[in-house]
Amino acid sequence: MNLAVTSRASMLTLFHTTTISITSSANTIPLPSRQPMDQNPKRVVVCGGGVIGVCTAYFLAKKGAAVTLIEKSDVACAASGKAGGFLALDWCDGGPVESLARASFNLHRSLSAELNGPQSYGYRPLTTLSLTVTESDSNPPSSSTPSKSSTVPSWIDGPIRSPRTIGTPETTAQVHPQLFTRTLIARAVKDHGAQVVIGKLERLELVGGRVGSVVLEGGRVIECDSVVLALGPWSGKLEVLSSLCRVYGLKAHSIVLEPREPNSITPHALFLSYYPSRGGKAIDPEVYPRPTGEVYVCGMSAEEEVADDPEEIRGKEESIEMLKRVAKTVSSHLGEGGARVKAEQACFLPCTDDGIPVIGEVPGVKGCFVATGHSCWGILNGPATGAAMAELVIDGNSTIVDLKNFSPARFLGRGKV
Numbered sequence: 001m002n003l004a005v006t007s008r009a010s011m012l013t014l015f016h017t018t019t020i021s022i023t024s025s026a027n028t029i030p031l032p033s034r035q036p037m038d039q040n041p042k043r044v045v046v047c048g049g050g051v052i053g054v055c056t057a058y059f060l061a062k063k064g065a066a067v068t069l070i071e072k073s074d075v076a077c078a079a080s081g082k083a084g085g086f087l088a089l090d091w092c093d094g095g096p097v098e099s100l101a102r103a104s105f106n107l108h109r110s111l112s113a114e115l116n117g118p119q120s121y122g123y124r125p126l127t128t129l130s131l132t133v134t135e136s137d138s139n140p141p142s143s144s145t146p147s148k149s150s151t152v153p154s155w156i157d158g159p160i161r162s163p164r165t166i167g168t169p170e171t172t173a174q175v176h177p178q179l180f181t182r183t184l185i186a187r188a189v190k191d192h193g194a195q196v197v198i199g200k201l202e203r204l205e206l207v208g209g210r211v212g213s214v215v216l217e218g219g220r221v222i223e224c225d226s227v228v229l230a231l232g233p234w235s236g237k238l239e240v241l242s243s244l245c246r247v248y249g250l251k252a253h254s255i256v257l258e259p260r261e262p263n264s265i266t267p268h269a270l271f272l273s274y275y276p277s278r279g280g281k282a283i284d285p286e287v288y289p290r291p292t293g294e295v296y297v298c299g300m301s302a303e304e305e306v307a308d309d310p311e312e313i314r315g316k317e318e319s320i321e322m323l324k325r326v327a328k329t330v331s332s333h334l335g336e337g338g339a340r341v342k343a344e345q346a347c348f349l350p351c352t353d354d355g356i357p358v359i360g361e362v363p364g365v366k367g368c369f370v371a372t373g374h375s376c377w378g379i380l381n382g383p384a385t386g387a388a389m390a391e392l393v394i395d396g397n398s399t400i401v402d403l404k405n406f407s408p409a410r411f412l413g414r415g416k417v
């Protein structure tokens with residue numbers, strides 16, 4: 001799917017044109033341990049209840065901070081609840097996000113072991129295939145489809161070509177992103193004393209150049225020692241960030257299907273090069289069967305102004321229809337007779353002008369940190385971003401990932417594009 005400038009599809013090109021070494025060790029990262037209860041814990045307000053804010057709140061609370069998470073609508077109501085949830089160890093290799101992605105893939109594995117990920121939020125390793133699909137007005141019925149390689153499971157019975165295995169259960173995995181995010185915040189509250197406040201962050205109050213409190217819509221003031229801004233594509237609406245860099249939203253669509261025969265669907269993620277009938281423009285949709293029995297299909301992205309209320313974001317009818325066509329062309333199990341459409345939705349990828357997340361302290365505003373711009377890899381990179389941010393806020397530096405590449409200070413003097 002051409003989700004963003006740094007889309008997973010473009011990374012696949014990189015993946016197949018460079019030699020990449022894959023670490024074969026056990027690949028789990030020890031989870032940061034719970035610190036002894038501090039008599040005067042650092043008071044940290046985390047703004048934004050998406051995967052980035054929630055992972056940050058979880059690791060901060062685990063480190064002993066007194067954490068308040070502010071979310072204006074509902075935890076995981078936006079991209080973090082509507083994403084695919086695909087994870088890859090090495091697809092960001094060779095780029096600025098490599099160390100973050102590798103650490104985060106391994107942290108996902110450790111978190112799953114600690115939080116019973118397979119049951120709690122559908123964590124599972126996957127095989128990942130790349131397929132070329134050419135739609136025609138009269139696609140052949142499944143029985144007349146040309147024979148496929150043995151790598152392709154039988155439920156993929158549409159007109160596919162050039163199947164390739166591009167990820168193995170050692171290198172690719174998935175979570176249900178909404179369940180993952182909600183499991184993590186529930187544990188931060190239950191086990192580590194974090195609080196969740198439903199309210200809209202309006203502004204920060206500074207005392208002598210450092211953050212002293214946040215003010216919510218309606219006037220409620222919450223005092224704090226530090227604040228972390230993790231507002232996804234809404235981050236650019238805050239003056240403290242918009243004066244530094246542009247954070248914008250790329251709208252992408254998805255549908256969730258409930259196949260009538262879920263047991264026929266195997267754990268294979270599909271990255272498609274899809275050629276619509278009558279010479280339509282090629283697209284890169286993605287298909288993710290989930291252990292819940294659902295099948296998620298996403299694609300069709302475009303830059304668009306982000307609606308103020310996340311609950312108001314609606315998909316374009318023609319984009320949703322296209323995803324339904326993709327589903328039924330790939331598999332008879334996903335067409336009208338084979339599956340019920342459970343959800344039709346859209347949400348926004350948070351993007352920066354240089355395509356690299358922005359993670360660190362905001363220059364000139366002591367105690368104000370930002371973590372956003374994760375584009376099409378926020379579910380993958382949430383855990384390492386949260387763990388690194390917790391170290392940065394509490395200890396003053398991060399050992400889990402070197403945050404140099406992500407520093408907000410890189411935008412100083414650049415001017416916005």
Ligand SMILES: Cc1cc2nc3c(=O)[nH]c(=O)nc-3n(C[C@H](O)[C@H](O)[C@H](O)COP(=O)(O)OP(=O)(O)OC[C@H]3O[C@@H](n4cnc5c(N)ncnc54)[C@H](O)[C@@H]3O)c2cc1C
Nearest residue numbers: 048050051052072080083084085086201232377378379380
């Ligand atoms: C279709 C699609 C598929 C994707 N698939 C994958 C995938 O397979 N793997 C992967 O790694 N990534 C994927 N992504 C990317 C991933 O979803 C995002 O990078 C990630 O969810 C961003 O998380 P976030 O916390 O930064 O932002 P969001 O999830 O947007 O969360 C921001 C939160 O801030 C809240 N908020 C906004 N303003 C305020 C305010 N003033 N006060 C209080 N709260 C506020 C919002 O209500 C929202 O809950 C996908 C994205 C899309 C769109």
